[in-house]
Amino acid sequence: MAVDAAREEKALREVTNRLVEDYGEAHPAERVEAVVGAVRKRFEGHSVREFVPILVERIARRELDPTRSMNAATEVDLTKAAVGEEGSPDGHPSETTSVFAAVAGRFVPARLVENKRALGVVAAGVVVVLGFAVIMAVRQTDSPSGTTAAPALTTVHGVAGSEKSAFFDDPKVADALAKHGFKVEVEPAGSRQIATSVDLSKYDFAFPSSSAAAELVQRKSGVTGKYVPFSSPMVIATFKPIADLLTQAGIVQPGTTTTFDVEKYLSMAEKGVQWNQLEGNSTYSVSKNVLVSTTDPRTSNSAAMYLAVTAYVANDNTIVRGAKAEDFAVSRVSRLFTRQGFTESSSDGPFKDYLSNGMGTVPMAWIYEAQYVDAAVHNELKPDMVLTYPKPTVMSQHTVVPLDDKGDQIGKLLTTDPDLQRLAAEHGFRPTDVSLFTNTTAAHQLPVDVNLVNQVSPPDYDTLEHLLDGVAKSYN
Incomplete structure (x- = not known):
């Protein structure tokens, strides 16, 4: 038969x-x-x-x-x-x-x-x-006792920024890794949590969302190797009524891609302007401060990237260096965080609120571009949702720090395997071959800024730590 x-x-x-x-x-x-x-x-x-x-x-x-x-x-x-x-x-x-x-x-x-x-x-x-x-x-x-069953996969444990959860949960990603003999189990955590408080001895690799957090992991673990399989710029997700209000206020500028003027926004936020004080506001007339929702800078990399951008603008569009510049920048930007009230520990939280609760809860959310693109690819966006690019913005380098040989193999595969690179693009990340990303966004007619000329470099590791410490003290 x-x-x-x-x-x-x-x-x-x-x-x-x-x-x-x-x-x-x-x-x-x-x-x-x-x-x-x-x-x-x-x-x-x-x-x-x-x-x-x-x-x-x-x-x-x-x-x-x-x-x-x-x-x-x-x-x-x-x-x-x-x-x-x-x-x-x-x-x-x-x-x-x-x-x-x-x-x-x-x-x-x-x-x-x-x-x-x-x-x-x-x-x-x-x-x-x-x-x-x-x-x-x-x-x-077909039987567990079959002598010709495929060889068992090697299980690899990792801890990664929560914005990469959808990527690792994708069955296609699991299949691509299985072809190389690996089953990867990833626990989500805020990138700064990974770098500061997570017990890394339980994992084969750490996958924070920035080079700064990765550098701290390397210092703590005594390793020098790293891989950067993909990156993602920071963006602001909002809604058309909010974008229209901020266009009248001169902060948002529509175009082929919509931009968000950080300097004008910072000036408005310092004055404590509320939404119901904006001229001609009949769509979102609430007595709340005009603020971008972020994560907690004490635990999350995305908030640290927001701090890097706003501190740069607060420091007269100059990279912050030295104690005096650090103190001045913190004095101008700390209220951007402290006036928000409760903030999530990782980037997955505010973006889910943005998707499910609408502008009543989160009128503007500071997120990774990958989160927005991923949601668009998987038909999770609503018609009035708008993607804006801050001027300036910062590129977040998602960095694998291998903690042993198994972790090193995963870092190498994520960076070099064509299937995994293509799948990263399908989840909104910009892989080493950027054409994979542009093919994905073009297929879904997403207005993304591929070139991103107006980028800033985050401050060096020690300066960013001092800025974060300064903001943390402002909460007390």
Whole structure:
């Protein structure tokens, strides 16, 4: 009885996984998968399917490792007797014939090859035995006790910024990692929590959302290696009625991409202007301060990036350096945080509020561009939602810090594997090949600023820490 299509597919996937594992050092996974696919096509249209996975594996191994050899004479004689195949037009056995015979050779003593009459008698028996062996092998993969089950995946534990949760939860990402033999389990945390209070001894890698947080992880862990598989600029998500109000106030500027003037906003926020005080406001007339909602700067990287941008603007559009400049910047920007009231510890919280609760709760949210693009790709945005780019903004470098060899392999895969890079773009991140990101945004007609000319560099690690400490003291 022939195996069904589903079992054949499963057996071929396991063949591919074995070949990737066996030849990973000599050939990239894409090459192995291409060879398997090409070999498989040779069997399209054949009614007898029991032997296809075995044949595909044998032929693929020969193509991936040409040094493999067989007893060709034995293969030709045995196969002709067993399956009646005459070989290729030039008199030589076809590759399918040769490999089929090699498989049959596992079940028939070689000495029978010399006795052609005996071969005629046992030919049908060979086919039955082979078919039974293939069926049993496939069935065994359905059972936990099956001896031919795919090798167990290596589990790798990581801690990452919460904005990357959707990426790691994606089954396609899990499949891409599984092709390389890994199962990655990630716990979300605020990036500054990762750098300051998380017990890193439990993890194989840390994946904060900025180079500053990654530097602190490296210092604490005594490691020097790092990978930056993708990045994401900081943006402000808002709603059309809010954007229209701020356009009248001169803060928002519509265009091909909508921009947000941080300097004008800072000036308004310092005066304590409330929404109901804005001229012509009939859509959001509430007695709340005009403020961008952020996370808690004491725990979250996105808020630290907001501090980096606003401190730069507060310091006369100059990178903050030295104690005097730090104190001056903190005196101007700390109220941007303290007047918000309660703030979430990681970036996932305020963005979910933005998506679900509307402008009544979060009229403006400081987020990663990736969060907005990801929501758009997965049809989670409402028609009146608007993406604005701060002038200036800052690029957040999502950085993997490997804490052991397993973590190092994950960092390398995230940075170099084409499938993982493409999936990162589908989740809104800007991978090393930016065209993957632009293809995604173009397909969903998202007005993104690809070039982002007006960027600032965050202050050095120690300066940012001093600024964060200053803001933290303002809460008391």
